[in-house]
Amino acid sequence: MLNAKIIFRILGFLLVVEGVSMLIAMGVSAIYDDAGLLPLLYSSLISMGVGALTLLATNGADKKIGKHEGFIIVSLVWVIFSFFGSLPYLISHSIPSLTDAFFETMSGFTTTGSSILNDIESLPNGILFWRSMTQWLGGMGIIVLSLAILPVFGIGGMQLFAAEVPGPTPDKISPRIQQTAKSLWIIYLGFTVTETILLWIGGMTLFDAVNHSFTTMATGGYSTKQASVAYWSSPFIQYVITLFMFLAGMNFTLSYLAIHGKFDKVFKNEEFKYYLLFVVGFTAIIFSGLLITTQMDFELAFRDSLFQVVSIITTTGYATADYLSWTPFLTIITFSLFFFGGSAGSTGGGIKIMRVVLLMKNSYYELRRLLHPNAVIPVRFNKRAVSEQIITNVLAFFMIYFIIFFISTILFTLIEPDLESAMGAVATSLGNIGPGLGNVGPAENFHHVHPAGKWFLSFLMLLGRLELFTVLVLFSPAFWKK
Structure with missing residues (x-):
């Protein structure tokens, strides 16, 4: 039987965490003496109040969390966090529409980075800080944050971790899930401070x-400037952000190993090799194309190429150049990056490099099996044979991902008649990237999208952030059977 009490108890606890986070943003408003102070205070009190009442109402709940409870908690927490996270925008009238405020907040927590704001600089600093903070919290995952704290309440978190990090082979730095969560957050915080x-x-x-x-390490892409990172023409700033986007797109287990001096394990890791190869390869293609088709100087062409490739492949979504102004060939190459994503175990969204590599390898080995039908040719990753179950999971993920992409694009053309814009909006939402194509490209935003379209794209952001299965399983009748 479903343990409803523990679901509400954990959601109540996480609402208290969200309310405390708003108090931090309120402190920023107090420092700058801006108009965000009271709205953030009221939002915090409402969030903590509802959370505290929920905790009181569920006191004495059975602390056992099964798979069913894990899937429900992980899916619901993003929706609830986004509704309550919208309060600072609504109360301050920074974003007076509930639809727009929810879209901006869901885009923040899922680290998508798509925005409806046309004058970012006009917002109070406290509200801008909260906006960035939604991405920073969402980057490592609200549930991973809770894993370091929930054991204090005697609640185990492995089921939550499995639902929150549903990659093909999720790694654990430590055999204890609580220690894993703490290690991840220490690395995450350390990178944030250094950057x-x-x-x-x-x-x-x-x-x-x-x-x-905050938004770089979350691979979220929210900026305090309407022009994004292009506001700063400093090569140093852009290269620093590029470096940390790359680190955020890496598997954090590898970052842990590197920090402890085990560089050999990092460079021998097959996913890292392909991640680096894709970044270097696509940068070289776009860099060469810009040199041939534009009058850009060597360094600027390289910097723009590298920045845009890393930004999109890690699903960060910052922009220093409008890739839609490039030649069609380069724009198509850039769009293809929407379907890669960062490494498994990173803060990046998208399909993930590991799945792309496993699909490529399995396709190649299928050709070999046709030539040698009696041979046993297993797919290997990091010198280990990959189980058929994982291969099946990867193939199913690709099939479902692209079915959702095509069906969603068709449906979205009913809202946005321009096919290029519809494809871009769906791809960037499902991949948690930020900028898209056409009317939602890097030089535009989502302000003009019909309200129904914003709710639809918000759902796709959630679907992409939790890598499809965690959300889709809730729509299965079998899930709700006793």
């Missing part, structure tokens, strides 16, 4: 440096 210092040294204000570090 903040470098950006501050490079010429950003401390406020801008903190905000961009």
Whole structure:
């Protein structure tokens, strides 16, 4: 039988966490003495109040969490966090529409980075900080955050971790899930602080440096400037952000190994090799194309190529150039990156490099099996044979991903008649990237999209962030059978 009480108890606890996070943003408003102070205070009190009442109402709940409860909690928490996270926008009238506020917040927590704002600089600093903070919290995962704290309540978290990190072969740094969560957060925080210092040294204000570090490490892409990172023409700033986008797109287990001096294991890791290969390869193609088709100087062409490739392949979504203004060939190459994603175990969204590599390998081995039908040719990854179950899971993921992409694109053309814009909006939402194509490209935003379209894209963001299965399983009748 479904343990409804523990579901509400955990959601109540996480609402309290969200309310406390709003108090941090309120502190920023207090420092800058801006109009976000009271809206953030009221939003925090409402969130913590509802959370506290829920905790009181579910006192004495059975602490056992099964798979069913895990899937429901992980799916619901993003929706509930987004509704309550919308309060600062609504109360401050920074975003007066519930649809727009929910879209902006869901885009934040899922680290998509798509925005409806046309004058970002006009928002109070406290509200901008909260906007960036939604991505920073969502980047490592609200549930992973809770794993470091829930054991205090005597609640195990392995089922939550499995639902939150549903990659093909999720790694654990430590055999204890609580220690794993803490290790991940220490690395995440350390990278954030390091990037903040470098950006501050490079010429950003401390406020801008903190905000961009939050959204870089989350591979979210929210900026405090309407022009995004293009606002700063400094090569140093853009290269620093490029480096940390790359690190955020890596498997955090590898970052843990590198920090502990085990570089040989990092460079021997097959997923890292392909991740690096894809970044270098696509950068070389676009860089060569820009040199041939534009009058850009060598360094700027390289920087723009590298920045856009890393930004999109890691699903961060920052922009320093409008790739839609490039030649059609380069635009198509850039769009193809929408279907890669970062490494498994990273803060990036998308399909993930590991799945792409496993699909390529399995396709190649299928050709070999046709030539040698009696041979046993297993797919290997990091010198280990990959089980048929994982291969089946990867193939199913690809099939479902692209079926959803095509059906959603067709449906979205009823809202956005321009096919290019519809494809871009669906691909960027499902991949948690940010900018799309056409009317939702890097030089535009989602302000003009019909309200029904914004709710639809918000659902796709959630679907993509939780890698399809976690959400789709809830729509299966078998899931709800006793």
